[in-house]
Structure formats: C-alpha cells, structure tokens
Amino acid sequence: MTPPAPGSGQIDTLPPLREVIERHGLAARKSLGQNFLLDLNLTARIAREAGDLTGCDVVEIGPGPGGLTRALLAGGARRVVAVERDERCLPALAEIAAHYPGRLEVIHGDALATDLAGLVEPGARIVANLPYNIATPLLVGWLTVADWPPFYASMTLMFQREVAQRIVANANDDAYGRLGVIANWRCTTRIAFDIPPRAFTPAPKVTSSVVCLQPRPQPLDCRTAMLEKVTAAAFGQRRKMLRQSLKVLGGQALLEKAGIDGQRRAETLEIDEFVALARLIQ
DSSP: OOOOOTTOOOOOSSOOHHHHHHHHTOOOOGGGTOOEEOOHHHHHHHHHHTOOOBTOEEEEEOOTTSHHHHHHHHTTBSEEEEEEOOGGGHHHHHHHHHHSTTTEEEEESOGGGOOGGGTSOTTEEEEEEOOGGGHHHHHHHHHTOSSSSOSEEEEEEEEEHHHHHHHHOOTTOTTOSHHHHHHHHHEEEEEEEEEOGGGEESOOSSOEEEEEEEEOSSOOOOOHHHHHHHHHHHHHTTTSOHHHHTGGGTHHHHHHHHTOOTTOOGGGOOHHHHHHHHHHHO
16 A cells, blocks of 8 residues: 655545554553544544644654554654553554654653653654643643743644643633643643544543644743742632732732732733742742
C-alpha cells in the first residue's frame, strides 16, 4: 500500500481501528486513563484544528492504538513523536510507523518524565487526546516551562469538558481558578468543539472538549513560582476576602501596594492583578 503524501489530508489505508484493537487485545485500561477515540473523522478534525502541520514536528501523548497519530501523519506532519506508556500499544504503533517510513518515532515511557523539548525542533505542535489522569499536570508543566517563548508553537489538546472550562475561564466565570490564570497568562485559549461520550471506547461518563492554546509572545513579566504561590493562596480560600486569603503573603498591606481592594475575592481578579501581586512578593 502506498501511504498518503504529506499534506494530502486524506484518511490513510490502514485497517479500521476496531480491527486493530481486537487483533492486538487493546482493551482500554482505566488505571492509565485510557478512552480510545475510534472515529477517524473526529481524529482528522482534531488534526485540522491544529493548523497546517506540513513541515512541523508534532508531539502526541498517549496515542493508544494510533487513531489520532494516523490523522496527524495523513494531515502532513513532517514527524510525529508519540509518547506511550502502555507497551501493549507498541505493536499497533509500529504498524503505523512502517506505513509512514521515517515519520513516526514512538517513545515508550512516562510523558511526565519525558523531556519533550529535546526530542523535537523548535516550533513543534503538541496535539493529543490526553489520558484523563495526567492531563492537568502535563498542561501545567508545558505552561510553566522556564524558556519562553516555549519549544511548541501551539497546543491542541482534549480534556474532560469540566477541565476545559477551567482552562479557558476568565475573571468572574464560575470555573475561574488557578488553572485559568496560569493558562491565560501565557496563552490565548479557546474551546474548539465538544466530543460526546459515545465517540469513545469505552464511553466515559462525561463530555470531552478540544482546547486550543496559542503561546503569547510576551506574557506579562513575573516569576512563575510567585504567580503559582499567589493563586494557590487566593483560590485556596476563594470564599474569603483577599485580605484574609492572602494574609500569609502580606494581606492588606500587600493588596494596598497593588492598588487592590482587600474586600474583593479571588474570582474577581484579572490576570494582570494577579501578576502585580506576584511581582510584589518576588
């Protein structure tokens, strides 16, 4: 079989994913946060949402049987680096690698312990149906890398809908919290589309959402650790006034220096106000 040419955007001629899963005995494991997306039209839509992949390195976390991997390669990715912890999935991914010679590198390991920046060229894209149990730690790690602009040009990631809403939330939104502050401090964020439970095997109990994050060239300047410290204190007691929740960091005196009313609560602060507080304590 001849694989699609890079950038063709066509569905490949590999076997259906259900057949691949059955042949390799790939029952999804809850312990690994696995929910396989088998609809190749949906995986192709995710790949398209990531933009023009031609000539780009793409990082994928938790490829499983490789549905999204196939879409990324068919969509023109120059090279896909896929990190997979489950050794049962490696033979299925090897078949994809053989179909796209020299364009798929599979790393068998823990994504949380993998130095992705050292595996790809600058300007890479991260595109993944993230395992639910490590999705938030992975995102926070990518958002708080020391070097900025980061090694990636964009992130197109799938989360549980509830987590997605927290990522894109702004001040005064019900879902606004530490994750929304960190994410929107360093990136522009949006929810691209939702995917219903029935699209997955096994079907999760919740709706999933694809989130697009674009790094800001010059985020407001402050130390990441200080911003995390301020948001942890403020949202750790979100029902209290800031003069009380931030007492350990200076309370009313700190807030007065920043020109912030101590009677306000964490969910009312804009990102630039959190940054101002972080700069004062650093």
